[in-house]
Amino acid sequence: MSLNIPHRGKGGKSTKAVILVGGPSRGTRFRPLSLDVPKPLFDVAGHPIIEHCFRAVAKVPEIKEVFIVGYYDESVFRDFIKDSSKSFPQIRVQYLREYQALGTAGGLYHFRDQILKGQPDRLFVLNADVCCSFPLGEMLKLYEDKDAEAVILGTRVSNEAATNFGCIVSDPPTKRVLHYVEKPESHISNLINCGVYLFSTECIFPAIRSAIKRRTERPRLLSYPSSENLESSMYPGDDDDEKDQMIRLEQDILSSVADSRQFFVLETKDFWRQIKTAGSAVPANALYLTKAFQNGSEELAAPSANILPPVFIHPTANVDPTAKLGPNVSIGPRANIGAGVRIKDSIVLEDAEIKHDACVLYSIVGWGSKVGCWARVEGTPTPVTSHSTSIVKNGVKVQSVTILGKECAVGDEVRVQNCVCLPYKELKRDVANEVIM
Amino acid sequence: MKALILVGGFGTRLRPLTLTLPKPLVEFANKPMIYHQVKALAAAGVTDIVLAVNYRPEIMTEALQKYEKEFNVRIEFSVETEPLGTAGPLKLAEKILGKDDTPFFVLNSDVICEYPFNELAEFHRQHGQEGTIIVTKVEEPSKYGVIVHKHDHPSRIDRFVEKPIEFVGNRINAGIYIFNPSVLKRIELRPTSIEQETFPAICKDGQLHSFDLEGFWMDVGQPKDFLAGTCLYLSSLTKKNSKELTPVSEPFVYGGNVLMDPSAKVGKNCRIGPNVTIGPNVVIGDGVRLQRCVLLSGSKVKDHAWVKSTIVGWNSSVGRWARLENVTVLGDDVAIGDEVYVNGGSILPHKTIKQNVDVPAIIM
Numbered sequence: 001m002s003l004n005i006p007h008r009g010k011g012g013k014s015t016k017a018v019i020l021v022g023g024p025s026r027g028t029r030f031r032p033l034s035l036d037v038p039k040p041l042f043d044v045a046g047h048p049i050i051e052h053c054f055r056a057v058a059k060v061p062e063i064k065e066v067f068i069v070g071y072y073d074e075s076v077f078r079d080f081i082k083d084s085s086k087s088f089p090q091i092r093v094q095y096l097r098e099y100q101a102l103g104t105a106g107g108l109y110h111f112r113d114q115i116l117k118g119q120p121d122r123l124f125v126l127n128a129d130v131c132c133s134f135p136l137g138e139m140l141k142l143y144e145d146k147d148a149e150a151v152i153l154g155t156r157v158s159n160e161a162a163t164n165f166g167c168i169v170s171d172p173p174t175k176r177v178l179h180y181v182e183k184p185e186s187h188i189s190n191l192i193n194c195g196v197y198l199f200s201t202e203c204i205f206p207a208i209r210s211a212i213k214r215r216t217e218r219p220r221l222l223s224y225p226s227s228e229n230l231e232s233s234m235y236p237g238d239d240d241d242e243k244d245q246m247i248r249l250e251q252d253i254l255s256s257v258a259d260s261r262q263f264f265v266l267e268t269k270d271f272w273r274q275i276k277t278a279g280s281a282v283p284a285n286a287l288y289l290t291k292a293f294q295n296g297s298e299e300l301a302a303p304s305a306n307i308l309p310p311v312f313i314h315p316t317a318n319v320d321p322t323a324k325l326g327p328n329v330s331i332g333p334r335a336n337i338g339a340g341v342r343i344k345d346s347i348v349l350e351d352a353e354i355k356h357d358a359c360v361l362y363s364i365v366g367w368g369s370k371v372g373c374w375a376r377v378e379g380t381p382t383p384v385t386s387h388s389t390s391i392v393k394n395g396v397k398v399q400s401v402t403i404l405g406k407e408c409a410v411g412d413e414v415r416v417q418n419c420v421c422l423p424y425k426e427l428k429r430d431v432a433n434e435v436i437m
Numbered sequence: 438m439k440a441l442i443l444v445g446g447f448g449t450r451l452r453p454l455t456l457t458l459p460k461p462l463v464e465f466a467n468k469p470m471i472y473h474q475v476k477a478l479a480a481a482g483v484t485d486i487v488l489a490v491n492y493r494p495e496i497m498t499e500a501l502q503k504y505e506k507e508f509n510v511r512i513e514f515s516v517e518t519e520p521l522g523t524a525g526p527l528k529l530a531e532k533i534l535g536k537d538d539t540p541f542f543v544l545n546s547d548v549i550c551e552y553p554f555n556e557l558a559e560f561h562r563q564h565g566q567e568g569t570i571i572v573t574k575v576e577e578p579s580k581y582g583v584i585v586h587k588h589d590h591p592s593r594i595d596r597f598v599e600k601p602i603e604f605v606g607n608r609i610n611a612g613i614y615i616f617n618p619s620v621l622k623r624i625e626l627r628p629t630s631i632e633q634e635t636f637p638a639i640c641k642d643g644q645l646h647s648f649d650l651e652g653f654w655m656d657v658g659q660p661k662d663f664l665a666g667t668c669l670y671l672s673s674l675t676k677k678n679s680k681e682l683t684p685v686s687e688p689f690v691y692g693g694n695v696l697m698d699p700s701a702k703v704g705k706n707c708r709i710g711p712n713v714t715i716g717p718n719v720v721i722g723d724g725v726r727l728q729r730c731v732l733l734s735g736s737k738v739k740d741h742a743w744v745k746s747t748i749v750g751w752n753s754s755v756g757r758w759a760r761l762e763n764v765t766v767l768g769d770d771v772a773i774g775d776e777v778y779v780n781g782g783s784i785l786p787h788k789t790i791k792q793n794v795d796v797p798a799i800i801m
Contacts, residue, residue, distance in 0.1 A: 322723075342776060357726065374726045413726065413743065
């Protein structure tokens with residue numbers, strides 16, 4: 001195994017970026033929406049989730065090459081790459097397909113020759129399933145100020161939420177990462193991993209290599225003394241073999257980098273959300289729209305008596321002037337919004353139709369779905385600080401956002417509340433707190 | 438002729454509406470409940486009406502003075518200092534009810550029907566005995582007190598069976614009676630029940646008859662039944678081709694049975710009906726959907742709201758895109774915010790509701 005790792009030159013540094021997209025078997029929590037569209041291509045605030053990452057990367061002047069790494073079929077990202085190359089001709093975009101799930105770090109390592117071609121000094125790694133302002137410029141600055149080998153983007157969450165994420169213990173004055181634990185059982189820190197990294201190529205690839213080495217030389221049991229892993233390692237099988245080849249950045253790399261390297265954290269005070277469940281597309285939509293509005297984006301609808309900003313309306317959508325939209329609403333291509341309709345905190349996808357006087361709140365209306373007149377499709381608002389998309393109602397856990405899959409129909413005057421409706425279903429009666437198969 | 442209307446107490450079952458107005462003044466089909474009864478009694482030739490009440494609000498005195506003039510009747514309050522049940526008030530009003538030999542009517546103030554007082558009086562005169570009860574047929578007699586007739590007579594009552602387990606008949610007491618003044622001798626001035634004590638006594642002497650009610654009947658003492666009674670009443674107006682109903686040729690009328698005060702205003706693209714009453718000075722916005730509901734005077738339903746099986750109290754407002762259903766009752770001057778959903782909420786007067794009421798609840 002050879003590593004073409006460049007020595008740090010004196011002049012301008014070169015930087016590449018990798019966007020990790022995962023694969024079709026990873027997006028199950030994004031159902032029912034991922035039944036019809038791969039999660040990275042789902043439209044949030046008028047653009048595919050991956051495009052928000054890509055645009056942030058494209059803003060870094062020194063980045064000339066971006067890799068999308070995942071195990072979706074090649075055809076999945078073809079159009080996206082074509083469109084991106086048109087919009088950003090200075091950037092070469094390439095999809096690198098893993099033929100089996102190699103884990104986030106395993107995938108990087110597998111494609112090290114392509115990534116390291118031209119001897120880049122630094123590598124941004126972005127998880128496509130996060131929604132944030134991607135302050136990549138600030139990360140670069142910290143990296144240079146500290147002469148770092150790795151910079152991780154971190155954010156503060158509530159103590160209760162922290163254990164669901166990778167937790168970072170830092171030394172606040174120096175911003176140095178002292179300790180990193182993925183999803184700890186007990187409270188360690190409320191500063192969590194945002195899934196956005198900047199690595200020195202000299203650091204990350206050898207770190208992955210030694211992780212692989214550790215994995216092959218030592219039984220997994222030793223490095224994972226938790227009961228969950230103990231069980232699986234006691235029953236070796238095909239599944240376990242496959243797992244052994246998975247090398248994940250979060251679990252396998254970051255804690256060892258934290259132990260021994262020049263590892264720093266940039267704490268963002270800006271918004272951050274994970275896009276895991278389908279319902280999390282609604283807060284992500286709100287955050288990206290708010291950001292676009294604050295930046296004076298021209299693609300947003302102009303505020304008026306019936307448009308409460310931020311609202312995105314696709315140019316091909318047809319919205320009756322008496323409909324009241326916003327805040328935090330995205331209307332997809334060719335969608336039809338009737339007279340006297342009310343939409344708030346929702347995503348209405350391509351070709352959907354909302355008939356007159358209907359009301360859509362905290363919901364996602366799927367591609368080609370129809371909502372009847374005077375119908376009410378409604379989720380439950382969750383606090384802005386919440387990182388969960390489920391709520392407890394009368395002792396039962398339900399989805400806070402109502403989601404209609406592709407080509408669903410809600411009858412006239414029917415009310416749908418806190419439901420997830422799989423594609424091609426017709427709802428003729430009021431439903432609440434259900435998953436409709 | 439004479440009549441006694443049993444009004445009783447505070448009408449707590451019809452709260453939150455009765456926190457604002459005494460029950461007899463709550464509008465049923467845009468007229469106070471008592472108006473329907475006084476009008477029907479006057480039409481049957483009644484000149485003396487006694488209102489048996491536990492309390493006498495000033496507002497009621499005023500209203501009834503108006504009806505005295507309108508229908509040329511005398512209306513007197515008979516105020517109980519302690520509750521006297523359903524029979525005691527008859528004794529308390531003995532001076533009026535027993536002032537001559539002519540029979541007198543007794544009616545429960547919660548009952549709504551077509552009040553066939555003329556026919557009842559005629560039937561009573563023909564059999565010549567002490568009392569006649571109006572009876573109505575019900576589908577589920579097991580919930581009520583059922584009347585059983587003598588074997589040898591179509592109208593003479595043999596006995597009453599309270600909540601029968603086995604079928605003994607389907608005629609129940611409709612809460613409207615006519616008695617000869619002699620009945621007053623059977624009643625003592627104490628808390629006593631007409632159903633439990635007076636009727637069995639008359640029955641024993643073979644002096645009690647039943648009279649079958651034609652058409653609808655409903656005890657509208659609580660909101661759910663108030664709405665059901667409204668539907669029945671409006672349907673009966675439709676059957677009679679009543680001019681009071683809003684013509685179905687109006688573009689917003691959907692499914693008929695819509696009764697609207699001329700002073701009410703309706704916006705564009707509304708769909709209203711079936712079974713809706715709209716009181717004076719009500720304002721309905723654009724794109725509003727109303728069905729099976731009662732909008733009391735001065736209330737406002739804003740654009741695109743959806744209201745079903747709901748009583749909207751006086752001067753209340755329903756926000757844009759709000760949705761009310763499942764026997765929601767708004768008291769006086771309640772405000773429901775834009776886009777709010779209320780499922781079976783009872784909202785006390787002067788409240789503002791800004792968040793969904795997802796499950797039936799009383800909002801204090």
